[in-house]
Amino acid sequence: MRRSRPFWRLTPAERQVWDAYPSGAWVDLRTGDAARDDPAGGAGWGRARTVRAELIVALLLGAHPARAGQVAGLRLAGARIVGSVNLSDATITTKLHLLSCHLSGVVSLTDATVRGVRFRGCDIHRIRAARCTVDGLFELDACTVRAGVRLDNAHVTGQLRLARSRLHAPDGPQTATESFKEDKSRPFTDAEKRERGWDQNHWALWAGGLTVDGGAFCRDMRTVGGLRMIGARFNSGLYLQRAVIKANGPHAVYADHMQASSVEFSAGFTAEGTVRMRGARVAGVLSFDMAVLDADDRCLHLSHMQVDELILRPSSARGEVNLGYTRVGVLLDHPEAYPGHVRLNGATFESLRGDMTPADRLSWVSRDPEGYRPQPYEQLAAWYRKIGHDPEARGVLLAKQRARRATRRVPGRIAGYLLDVVVGYGHRPWLAGVWFALLLAAGTAVFATHPPAQVGLDERRIFHPFPYTLDLLVPVSVFEQRGAWEPVGWTQWLANVLIASGWILATALIAGGTRVLRPSNTS
Incomplete structure (x- = not known):
């Protein structure tokens, strides 16, 4: 008996997709001409390459089941998909794999459970996958997303791949379902929302609470808009080598309380805006080796962190560095990592490595914008004593007393000058x-x-x-x-x-x- 189907009038392209789905076979609608197959111009592709989003949704929801002995799946290349692919709240047991396709609508996976999602070389308007569970791979390799990606509170059991992708923050106003629920007694201004990271239009990637069990590979990614990853967990690491993040507001990366086994902002990583990881936990290496950090105010906000090894060796940096109350196992740095003010109050470290001379270290602990702070001097002196460099430790403590002297009243300053000249505050008897x-x-x-x-x-x-x-x-x-x-x-x-x-x-x-x-x- 002939199976019923929800679409009686199918275009030739849709008929191929319908027939291929039960066996998971590929449907390739590309012409072989690179210019004509560029998905950025997919809006002009004709009827022969057009597939309605409703058909894709129907197939993934079981409209045409798999044949016995075969594994169903939707694999489509070079198609213009019109309409929104709305799979919210659905449970998808087959894989979705799109190659070099143009999607003019929204791909919605909100609260869905899917086996695996792969988009390679596609041009997509927007992806919404809040609270989605991906039991496998979530891939946006070399894709362009015009109005941002939402992955807040999603869970990816496999890898997250955004390598070579191009992400843009949303252009239009927020929808009612995505608006921030503010206190009506005291509405926040747009500037305050941007500062707190509440304005979704501000972010190319909105991924607070995201959990990725496999590695998150974002190498060579380009964004216009920041990455918001507050409370995200990357159990096998986050890798952003050579990525370029251009913030629309003050923050290029906003990742407070993030947890990761390792994080690579290295090998040409560029952030135009603040990289903020306040309260984050990195069990391995957090690397800014050969990164470019450019911010008008603060290029790195890494306070209250715990990190086993912190590599601060950017090729270029501009702005303040905040390491206040951070616990670092090994700090590997060089003087160019601190182009402006440095906040070190409360910071602790077990080992210091790199190209910093004792004079550089003294400059390092003395550049707090709020003035004299005794703890950084004591921490540095303790480390010098720990490695057996007592003369350097005495030099740090002498510099501490001289910095403290500037905060005292005139009698105290006079007594301080006398102690300094006569015995170097006891450190030069x-x-x-x-x-x-x-x-x-x-x-x-x-x-x-x-x-x-x-x-x-x-x-x-x-x-x-x-x-x-x-x-x-x-x-x-x-x-x-x-x-x-x-x-x-x-x-x-x-x-x-x-x-x-x-x-x-x-x-x-x-x-x-x-x-x-x-x-x-x-x-």
Whole structure:
């Protein structure tokens, strides 16, 4: 008996698709001419290459079941598909594979469950696959999507492939089903929505809550509009080598609280806008090696992250870098990674590698836009001590005290300058020895030519300028020369200066030593 079908009038192209579906055979409507087969011009393809979206939907929903012993599937190349492919809420047990097709409508997989979806070299108006479950491969290889891709809260058990794709943010206003549900008592402005990532028209890829069990391969992808991946999980990694992301607003990538085994923004990856991954967790490598980062305000917002290895070696960067409160296992970087301000307060790291000299590191910890922060200095000094570089650690702590001095009032600054000049805040105690030697030499020379008068004349004494000067400098008289001789004339002032200098040197040594030995959290 002849099977019934919902379409009695089929074009020749549709008839081929209908007949091929039960066996999963390919239907190729291409001409072989590359220019004529370009799906960007598919709107002009005639009736011979036109297939209605309703037919594709009907077949995938079981209108023409598979033949016994065969696996059904829709495999179509070089077709102009008119209308929207609406498979929302459906359960599809066969695969959909389109090659070099032109789809003028929306491909809707919202809340659907599908076996596998492959679009290669297609020109598509829009894809909506929120909360979709793909039990296999979801591929948009070398495709152009004109009005964005929605994958929020979708689950892909296989791989996600967006390699060589071209994604554009939506052009028109949001639909009622996609609008942001704001607080009616205080409506947000368009600018506030863009800043918070709530405006879907702002994003080429809207994928908050997406889970991909296989790798997510987005190499050589180009977008006009950002990538929104808040809370996404990439269990086998996210790879965006050579991708170019041009933001329509402040953020090129918005991936707060994302989780991934590894993330590659490398090998020519370009972001025109902020790459934001606040609170993200990367169990392996997060790499910006040879990336181009360009933002007016902040090029990298990586605060509150946990990452095993962070590679910050971009070929070009412009903007602020925020690593505040981030925990890094290994940080591999170079000075060009920090072109502007650097936020490091609360950041911790286990190992530092790369081309940063101690001077570069000092500049690195001192460029917080909010001013002096003690923790980055302490963290850097602790790391230098950990690897046995005590001189570098002392240099960092000295720089910390100098930066702190600028935040104090005038008396504190004066005392700080004195401690710095005399003993380097206790981190350069040898300076006190230098000052002591200079004062001792000067006093010895002066008193050798201008000897003091003897105090008591009952016994004859021989004056020696060196022990006399030394006795003046030492706070407690050791050689009993200070009471036996009385300076005369202007040398009285020199004697008083030497006595005062001795007390100052001793006090500075004690204060500096106390500052070094006491717990750092009190400084």
